[in-house]
Amino acid sequence: xxxNKKTLVIxxxxxxxxxxxxxxxxxxxxxxxxVPYGIKKGNIGSLNIRNQWPTDTDFHTITLYINxxxxxxxxxxxxxxxxxxxIFNPGTENIELFQLAEHKNITPINAxxxxxxxxxxx
Numbered sequence: 234x235x236x237n238k239k240t241l242v243i244x245x246x247x248x249x250x251x252x253x254x255x256x257x258x259x260x261x262x263x264x265x266x267x268v269p270y271g272i273k274k275g276n277i278g279s280l281n282i283r284n285q286w287p288t289d290t291d292f293h294t295i296t297l298y299i300n301x302x303x304x305x306x307x308x309x310x311x312x313x314x315x316x317x318x319x320i321f322n323p324g325t326e327n328i329e330l331f332q333l334a335e336h337k338n339i340t341p342i343n344a345x346x347x348x349x350x351x352x353x354x355x
Contacts, residue, residue: 237264237265237266238265238293238294238355239265239266239267239268239289239291239292239293239294240260240265240266240267240268240292240293240294240295240296241267241268241270241287241289241292241294241295241296241314241316242256242257242260242267242268242269242270242271242296242298243270243271243295243296243297243298243299243307243311244270244271244297244298244299244303244325245257245269245270245271245277245282245298246271246273246275246282246298247273247274247275247276247277247282248273251298252298252322252346252347253269253271253298254277255347256296256298256322256346256347256350257269257277257278257280258277258278259346259347259350259351260346260350260355261277261278261279261280263350263355265355267280268283268287268289268292269281269282269283270282270283270284270286270287271283271284272284286310287314289314290314290315292314292316293316293317293318294316294317294318294319294320294355295311295314295316295318295319295320296319296320296322296346297319297320297321297322297325297327298322298325299325300324300325301325301326301327301330304325304327304330308329308330308333311330312333312334312337312339315337315339316339317339317340318339318340318341318342319331319334319339319340319341319342320342320344320346320349321341321342321343321344322344322345322346323345326343331343
């Protein structure tokens with residue numbers, strides 16, 4: 234049985250060609266509770282993209298689809314959510330956030346969420 238890993242997707246967008254959209258859709262199809270967060274209004278399938286920072290505190294995973302410069306404004310908020318892990322998708326690598334996560338006992342991973350899902354390693 235698949236373990237549901239509640240996931241916050243930071244950088245979700247209603248643009249179907251974007252990886253944040255694809256990851257949100259695949260997480261949802263594979264039975265994970267997924268919260269898409271982004272600045273653009275819209276939906277990904279039946280999920281509404283949240284434009285307000287989530288108040289949920291039970292995220293297993295945060296997966297990033299915003300670059301290092303955009304992450305700066307979210308670092309404290311990301312760490313405050315105390316997820317089990319943060320996935321830095323290609324192009325989102327950030328050594329500062331990576332090290333801060335490790336220091337707070339959050340597992341940082343440089344990986345691709347889509348590949349992890351497709352290979353049952355999520």
